Amino acid sequence: IFDVVAQAPEDPILGLNEAFKTDPREKKVNLSIGVYCTEEGKVPLLNVVEKAEQKILEEGAPHTYLPISGLPSFTSGVQKLLFGEDSALIKDKKAVTVQSLGGTGALKVGADFLAQVLPNPEAIVSAPTWQNHVAIFEQAGFEVGSYPYYDKASGEINFPAMLESLKGLKENTVVILHACCHNPTGLDLTQEQWAQVVDVCAAHKLIPFLDIAYQGFGDGLEEDAGAIRQFAASGITFLVANSFSKSFSLYGERIGALTVVCHNSEEASRVMSALKAVIRANYSNPPAHGAKIVGQVLNDPELLAQWHADLKEMRERIKEMRRDLADELKALGAKKDFEFVTRQKGMFSFSGLTPEQVQRLKDEFGVYAVKSGRICVASLNKGNVKYTAEAIKEVL
Ligand code: PLP
């Protein structure tokens, strides 16, 4: 029966990451996958995670099942992080949150839920976007289109085109939006532009689905929630998929959450029951360890302050690396001005390198970037930034 199974294409980013691991070259640099590395080139074990794990160990609790919707102290902490401590949405019980298998799992549960609710499910993603957005929504039965975002000629967002495109959508189209630190471009909307997006979504009865996988990597935890807070204030229904993979450096623990904002608490209670039905038929209930760590931190003022500090360190190191890369390229007299790298947010930069240049970077220098020209600036460090700049200068 498996004769009919075709060879499925590899995930381009994860494939590159695997190829990097087996590359024997000493000076190799991995700018492919979105993983934050320290100055020493290692994925960090955050101080705050170590402390939280110590507490969990001391408790010595048995490994029981979690509720279908996840650890309650975790999900309530997530709501505060997304909407703010004093959010009216929380007080009015309009939002429901379920723990998920990373941000990916949140998108998947959300997509499955929406596919049940919508008669002809249609979704739209930014051009370009994280490719898994398309895969997840298509597999859930959606027809997936795109809206203009990145303008190649200017290297900026084409906001008027984006807004016009949203205005032309059918009612109940699911609009997937990167709440901060856009993957792959590093270009975010301003708060004024977000206000206009909120207005269009409300006027055209669209269903915003905000993906926030890098909260804290742009300008700070509160600042990066600006778009979410604007949607929350608008009174419309929307969804949020959030991830702690990057912000806690807990990639392998698969910890995130899906939040659905409803019109009232009665609707919210029905939506929660539907989300639980989706989860039950998929994996029954979520894994506990990551939720215990994040839950501890979100509910302990001291650990919370430590997390803010850990995140600040990561965020500022990335900013420094953006500065260094642009400066190194300038000093080398590169053919192109890379100052734009310093204005982009989060882990990524759309470098403008062509697929041929990206190929040469890998073949000749062992510098791995994504074919689209996306580079992960969070894997640069003082030890490899100059080499990376020299390689880029050469292939230009
Ligand atoms: N959404 C975006 C935009 C991402 O870049 C990622 C990165 O992995 C995710 C979602 C999913 O994150 P997770 O690893 O938590 O599933």
Ligand code: TYF
């Ligand atoms: O875009 C990235 O690099 C991260 C990590 O299928 C990632 O979001 C990449 C591909 C993938 C899952 C995660």
